[in-house]
Amino acid sequence: MNASATDNARQPSIPYTTEITSxxxxxxxxxxxxxxxxLFFTVSAVIWLxxxxxxxxxxxxxxxxxxFLAGFEAATFGRVRSAHLNAVAxxxxxxxxxxxxxxxxxxxxxxxxxxxxxLIIAGVFWNLGVSLGIFGxxxxxxxxxxxxxVPVYATPLLAISYILIGVWGIIAFRFRRGDHVxxxxxxxxxxxxxxxxxxxxxxxxxxxxxxQGVVQSVVNWWFGHNALGLWYTPMAxxxxxxxxxxxxxxxxxxxxxxVLGFWSLALFYNWAGIHHIIGGPVPVWLVSAxxxxxxxxxxxxxxxxxxxxxxxxxxxxxxxxxxTIRFVVFGAINYTLVSLIGxxxxxxxVNLITHFTHFTVGHAHHGVYAFFTMIMFGGxxxxxxxxxHREWPSAKLIQIHFWASGIGILIxxxxxxxxxxxxxxxxxxxxxxFLEIVQNTxxxxxxxxxxxxxxxxxxxxxxxxxxxxxFAAGAVRAKSxxxxxxxxxxxxAAG
Amino acid sequence: MKNIALLFCGILxxxxxxxxxxxxxxxxxxxxxxxxxxELDEDGKQMEGDPLFPRRESGIALQGKQVYIELGCIYCHSxxxxxxxxxxxxxxxxxxxxxxxxxxxxxxRVLLGTMRTGPDLAHVGGRFAGDGGREWHHQHLYNPQLTxxxxxxxxxxxxxxxxEIEGEPSPEAVKIPADSPYSxxxxxxxxxxxxxxxxxxxxxxxKVDYSLPEAPILDQ
Numbered sequence: 001m002n003a004s005a006t007d008n009a010r011q012p013s014i015p016y017t018t019e020i021t022s023x024x025x026x027x028x029x030x031x032x033x034x035x036x037x038x039l040f041f042t043v044s045a046v047i048w049l050x051x052x053x054x055x056x057x058x059x060x061x062x063x064x065x066x067x068f069l070a071g072f073e074a075a076t077f078g079r080v081r082s083a084h085l086n087a088v089a090x091x092x093x094x095x096x097x098x099x100x101x102x103x104x105x106x107x108x109x110x111x112x113x114x115x116x117x118x119l120i121i122a123g124v125f126w127n128l129g130v131s132l133g134i135f136g137x138x139x140x141x142x143x144x145x146x147x148x149x150v151p152v153y154a155t156p157l158l159a160i161s162y163i164l165i166g167v168w169g170i171i172a173f174r175f176r177r178g179d180h181v182x183x184x185x186x187x188x189x190x191x192x193x194x195x196x197x198x199x200x201x202x203x204x205x206x207x208x209x210x211x212q213g214v215v216q217s218v219v220n221w222w223f224g225h226n227a228l229g230l231w232y233t234p235m236a237x238x239x240x241x242x243x244x245x246x247x248x249x250x251x252x253x254x255x256x257x258x259v260l261g262f263w264s265l266a267l268f269y270n271w272a273g274i275h276h277i278i279g280g281p282v283p284v285w286l287v288s289a290x291x292x293x294x295x296x297x298x299x300x301x302x303x304x305x306x307x308x309x310x311x312x313x314x315x316x317x318x319x320x321x322x323x324t325i326r327f328v329v330f331g332a333i334n335y336t337l338v339s340l341i342g343x344x345x346x347x348x349x350v351n352l353i354t355h356f357t358h359f360t361v362g363h364a365h366h367g368v369y370a371f372f373t374m375i376m377f378g379g380x381x382x383x384x385x386x387x388x389h390r391e392w393p394s395a396k397l398i399q400i401h402f403w404a405s406g407i408g409i410l411i412x413x414x415x416x417x418x419x420x421x422x423x424x425x426x427x428x429x430x431x432x433x434f435l436e437i438v439q440n441t442x443x444x445x446x447x448x449x450x451x452x453x454x455x456x457x458x459x460x461x462x463x464x465x466x467x468x469x470x471f472a473a474g475a476v477r478a479k480s481x482x483x484x485x486x487x488x489x490x491x492x493a494a495g
Numbered sequence: 496m497k498n499i500a501l502l503f504c505g506i507l508x509x510x511x512x513x514x515x516x517x518x519x520x521x522x523x524x525x526x527x528x529x530x531x532x533x534e535l536d537e538d539g540k541q542m543e544g545d546p547l548f549p550r551r552e553s554g555i556a557l558q559g560k561q562v563y564i565e566l567g568c569i570y571c572h573s574x575x576x577x578x579x580x581x582x583x584x585x586x587x588x589x590x591x592x593x594x595x596x597x598x599x600x601x602x603x604r605v606l607l608g609t610m611r612t613g614p615d616l617a618h619v620g621g622r623f624a625g626d627g628g629r630e631w632h633h634q635h636l637y638n639p640q641l642t643x644x645x646x647x648x649x650x651x652x653x654x655x656x657x658x659e660i661e662g663e664p665s666p667e668a669v670k671i672p673a674d675s676p677y678s679x680x681x682x683x684x685x686x687x688x689x690x691x692x693x694x695x696x697x698x699x700x701x702k703v704d705y706s707l708p709e710a711p712i713l714d715q
Contacts, residue, residue, distance in 0.1 A: 062649060063612075063647060064647060066639070066646070066647050066648060066649040066650065067649075067650070070649050070650045070651075070652060071652055071653065072653075073653045076566055076567070076649055076651070077567065077570065077571070077649050078566050078567015078568060078569070078570045078571075079566070079567055081567070081570055082567055082570070140565040140566075141565075142564070142565065142567060143564070143604070144563075144564040144565075144567055144568075144569045144570075144604070144606060145604070146569075146609065149567075179497055180497060181497065181499065181502065186502060189502070189503075189506065190506045193506050193507070193510070194506070194510050197510055197514070198510075201514065201518065205518070206604075210603055210604065211522060211526055212525075212526050212527060212528065212600055213525070213526075213528065213596055213597070213599035213600040213602065213605060214525070214596045214599050214605055214607065215518075215521050215522055215525065215526045216604070216605045217605055217607045218517060218518065218521045219518055219521075222513070222514075222517050222518060226513075230510070263505065266505065266506065266509040267509050267512075270509055270510060270512065270513030270517075271513050271516065271517060273517075274517065276609055277607065277609075279575075279577040279578075279581050279582060280575050280577075280607060281575055281593070281594045281595045281596050281598060281599065281607075282521070282525075282596060283521075283524060283525065283596075286517070286520075286521065289516065289517075352581060352582060355609070356573060356609065356610055356611035357610075357611070358612075360609065360610070361610075427582070427583065427611065428582055428583045429583060430583040430586035430587045434587070434614055435643060435644070435645050435646060438612075438613075438645065438646060438647055439645050441612075442647070445647075
């Protein structure tokens with residue numbers, strides 16, 4: 001506490017909660033400037049989340065029940081899982097980043113968004129691009145390039161509308177006030193530059209003017225892994241760095257750990273993607289470089305983990321009451337876990353077992369869902385009341401959302417990783433017939449479908465609460481004080 | 496942080512660093528390989544008159560590859576064989592040797608894949624060859640249970656047409672045992688569509704049965 005008290009004196013008053021009226025008025029003005037655009041993106045994100053969840057459930061069931069919907073070409077496994085991936089990656093994740101992170105960026109820059117209407121138009125084009133992409137995938141125009149399934153004809157629309165959206169964050173940064181730049185702003189600024197770079201290089205070298213042979217695969221995994229590492233991860237970490245001090249009302253534990261965490265992530269994550277082709281037909285030096293970078297990722301992960309943990313420690317009770325902190329802490333803990341598991345998976349001896357199995361699928365969901373998506377949920381729980389000036393209608397629905405999503409994703413990760421581990425061990429033993437291995441994965445795949453049902457329940461609880469709040473009924477309008485998750489102390493806090 | 500120039504340069508440097516090290520270096524090292532003969536002479540030159548590898552893909556196989564891409568087969572089937580001693584790819588009979596970068600240079604889209612819900616297909620044309628292989632693939636695609644009981648591969652009924660037999664049964668028809676639960680009604684037969692024919696030709700064409708100077712097939 002002493003350390004944070006001295007930090008307190010050194011750091012600017014933003015971003016944590018202020019009682020000063022002029023500052024609150026300024027924030028309110030900024031919120032107003034980006035309100036329509038943020039709501040547009042967030043509503044789009046929630047709709048894509050629901051659609052993506054339905055695709056996911058179909059794909060999961062088909063995995064252990066191949067006759068399910070087998071007659072419909074559009075619903076064949078290869079297409080429906082690609083529709084799922086792109087709906088949740090480009091539809092949910094990107095939209096929620098635009099909605100939440102641009103808002104946080106504007107607040108931290110103390111710079112109202114000018115011409116918010118243009119931002120909405122760019123957003124409409126982005127969502128048209130995603131819709132066209134998903135439609136194309138289901139129709140059979142998918143590229144079969146992992147993480148880049150969207151048909152070639154939809155890619156220019158996505159690239160251009162992305163740049164038109166991303167530039168708003170950079171403009172806000174350009175017109176920022178105050179000379180201190182907060183850690184969230186570093187992550188956002190970096191992500192906003194990195195994503196278009198990796199995306200344009202990838203579509204260029206794989207789809208528009210294909211490079212020769214396995215250079216494509218190298219580009220593919222440089223992009224595929226960096227989409228997580230240089231786009232979703234910095235955006236979620238930036239959001240967490242903003243939300244934790246805001247809700248708990250005290251600064252991040254250490255500025256220096258933030259600096260170390262940021263730069264080590266920027267340096268190492270970049271190179272890590274090649275671990276997806278360990279053992280593949282590419283030069284060994286390239287794979288080794290990827291493994292070194294993957295192991296070095298331990299540095300930013302541990303540093304950020306310590307920093308987040310020490311920012312929350314001692315305030316667990318307050319955190320548990322706040323929907324935002326509950327989701328964000330769940331995400332932050334899983335960031336540490338998934339990253340350490342990821343570093344281990346890049347070691348050749350471990351990769352030999354986990355590669356080509358459901359273990360990797362579990363790992364991907366661990367990262368994108370248990371870490372990224374849970375933090376974004378936390379962010380939405382924080383943002384919406386400030387945007388709409390009304391509270392979340394139902395604490396019970398938030399509880400259902402948290403527990404169904406949280407338990408659901410844990411079941412999924414455990415099922416796929418335990419099942420995947422056995423699958424990998426068996427595949428490396430040529431004595432075991434392949435079909436026997438397939439049969440042995442079935443119970444784990446069924447457990448994944450069960451987890452999918454839980455997550456679906458969570459998402460619908462979230463969506464009901466979300467749209468209920470958006471189109472508020474009278475009772476919600478009149479409600480005062482924040483919606484907290486522990487009813488007894490919730491009444492005290494309402495005062 | 497107050498030094499914005501440093502922040503900005505760092506953001507650009509880190510991405511430029513990995514772009515140079517991973518992408519440009521790959522492009523320079525193995526981005527313009529050429530076909531070559533199975534062995535080289537003493538001077539490291541190609542053997543005059545020997546065939547060049549890897550082979551160019553045939554027209555119908557390329558059409559079939561398009562079907563493979565459209566259906567997303569890559570999400571359960573890889574096309575890469577790892578070296579002896581690293582995994583059991585070769586012990587399982589999935590290939591005769593490890594694949595190397597040069598094996599993929601004739602492909603406009605490389606489908607290495609990262610998942611083996613089903614077996615690797617880099618050398619599937621060597622495992623199921625000729626008319627027997629063709630028949631196996633059609634049965635397997637129409638309904639995997641016909642050839643591989645307990646498989647979780649989806650059936651692809653939309654690649655086949657079930658039609659009434661008019662006069663003589665068609666020689667193209669997929670051979671399905673009459674007592675199988677997946678056989679069509681009596682008087683009906685299962686005919687592959689053009690897409691099924693192309694897809695099977697593509698699968699038959701997937702063969703790494705040639706040596707390269709850097710990756711010879713060693714006699715067992």
